[in-house]
Amino acid sequence: MALIVQKFGGSSLADVAKIRHAAERVLTERERGNDVVVVVSAMGGQTDDLVEMAEALHEQPPDREMDQLLATGEQVTISLMAMALQQRGHASRSFAGWQVAVHTDDVHTKARIHDIDRENLRTVLEAGGIPVVAGFQGLGPDGSVTTLGRGGSDTTAVALAAALEADECHIYTDVDGVYTTDPRIVAEARRLEAITFEEMIELASLGAKVLQIRAVEFAGKYNVPVRVRSTFGEGEGTLITVEEEAMEKALVSGIAHNEDEAKVTIIGVPDRPGIAHAVIGAAAKASINVDMIIQNQGEHGKTDFTFTVPRSDYRQVMELLDPVCKEIEAEALTGSDRIAKISVVGVGMRNHAGVADRMFEALSNEGVNIQMIATSEIKVSVVVDQKYTELAVRALHEAFELDKPVDERDHIH
Ligand code: ADP
Ligand code: ASP
Ligand code: MG
Numbered sequence: 001m002a003l004i005v006q007k008f009g010g011s012s013l014a015d016v017a018k019i020r021h022a023a024e025r026v027l028t029e030r031e032r033g034n035d036v037v038v039v040v041s042a043m044g045g046q047t048d049d050l051v052e053m054a055e056a057l058h059e060q061p062p063d064r065e066m067d068q069l070l071a072t073g074e075q076v077t078i079s080l081m082a083m084a085l086q087q088r089g090h091a092s093r094s095f096a097g098w099q100v101a102v103h104t105d106d107v108h109t110k111a112r113i114h115d116i117d118r119e120n121l122r123t124v125l126e127a128g129g130i131p132v133v134a135g136f137q138g139l140g141p142d143g144s145v146t147t148l149g150r151g152g153s154d155t156t157a158v159a160l161a162a163a164l165e166a167d168e169c170h171i172y173t174d175v176d177g178v179y180t181t182d183p184r185i186v187a188e189a190r191r192l193e194a195i196t197f198e199e200m201i202e203l204a205s206l207g208a209k210v211l212q213i214r215a216v217e218f219a220g221k222y223n224v225p226v227r228v229r230s231t232f233g234e235g236e237g238t239l240i241t242v243e244e245e246a247m248e249k250a251l252v253s254g255i256a257h258n259e260d261e262a263k264v265t266i267i268g269v270p271d272r273p274g275i276a277h278a279v280i281g282a283a284a285k286a287s288i289n290v291d292m293i294i295q296n297q298g299e300h301g302k303t304d305f306t307f308t309v310p311r312s313d314y315r316q317v318m319e320l321l322d323p324v325c326k327e328i329e330a331e332a333l334t335g336s337d338r339i340a341k342i343s344v345v346g347v348g349m350r351n352h353a354g355v356a357d358r359m360f361e362a363l364s365n366e367g368v369n370i371q372m373i374a375t376s377e378i379k380v381s382v383v384v385d386q387k388y389t390e391l392a393v394r395a396l397h398e399a400f401e402l403d404k405p406v407d408e409r410d411h412i413h
Contacts, residue, residue, distance in 0.1 A: 042073025268331025
């Protein structure tokens with residue numbers, strides 16, 4: 001008998017009929033003789049509605065109250081899911097994050113899980129029941145409710161699977177797996193049978209919303225096999241796992257896009273030691289994640305400094321940097337929150353030159369101007385004007401022939 005963690009996303013729980021359907025998927029797993037721990041998101045659209053109300057009442061809603069508010073979404077679905085399971089004759093018990101407890105740090109709205117108590121869940125499992133746990137939420141060190149960042153239920157599910165030493169973690173969603181790119185943008189996108197933790201971490205961190213990045217990091221660290229599959233259809237979905245010989249040998253595995261970032265530029269920064277630290281340090285102190293960083297070659301003792309931050313932190317970072325810029329005697333602070341980051345990812349590019357060039361060629365053929373470039377061993381990212389997002393993703397999907405099976409692609413040498 002195996003232990004499976006099954007997580008259902010918001011679109012799979014959007015109304016009562018869907019919750020009933022998700023409960024049936026839990027029962028199918030039970031009928032196979034497996035133990036199940038269920039993790040749920042809020043009903044589809046609920047978290048967005050709560051955010052909207054908060055923003056209508058406060059310019060920059062305080063993080064602690066935001067968590068208190070957003071955690072209510074998952075409290076609705078745990079109880080409804082437990083009821084649906086009980087109606088079908090199964091012992092089930094719902095748990096809010098603090099009732100488990102899922103212990104986190106104190107960084108409200110993007111807390112990290114430190115530790116999970118297993119006892120309450122084990123008691124239910126040992127009695128033959130089905131625990132239903134609220135995703136996305138935890139208990140902070142001072143007793144406050146915390147949340148794990150948007151999409152955080154995925155992380156709850158994988159962290160629980162690791163803590164309980166589950167055999168697999170199944171992420172049920174509205175697509176039947178991980179695709180070569182967001183199937184909502186490119187109809188020809190192909191489902192991947194399997195993908196490495198490494199590639200999935202890149203795709204998730206570069207904007208593929210199908211899994212929250214921390215979930216994949218956890219899965220990689222604790223070697224939890226994760227399967228993304230459809231709540232509504234059949235099929236084995238996509239397995240996320242360590243690199244295997246049998247895996248498709250693609251040069252490029254997928255394309256991700258991210259429209260949740262903003263670009264900050266400091267013009268005319270004195271070119272001397274300590275400047276990068278003064279700027280990035282100010283953001284880090286406010287727990288703002290800085291992503292791509294570019295500093296030009298200095299000229300006449302001055303240089304420009306550009307970086308990206310999550311769009312939700314854009315206003316805060318601009319306010320924060322205003323006094324810093326004065327202090328370091330920079331000429332101007334500018335920025336844009338109308339940008340998109342488009343990335344090409346694949347472990348195959350390790351041994352091949354030419355991926356970046358093919359990417360730049362495809363974008364230039366479409367007249368798309370590149371504002372920033374970043375590369376790592378297995379990815380190339382560019383920042384472009386947000387109005388080109390879909391055009392750029394489609395052009396790149398075509399240029400790398402991701403609509404074709406791997407062995408029919410024309411590999412560059
Ligand atoms: P849930 O509510 O189940 O958590 P999400 O909306 O968070 O679902 O994630 C599923 C969505 O992720 C899909 O509907 C799809 O549009 C999007 N997505 C983005 N990139 C990919 C990709 N490479 N493969 C599959 N889905 C993707
Ligand atoms: N309900 C939260 C969100 O919408 C968490 C999740 O769905 O994973 O972001
Ligand atoms: Mg999600």
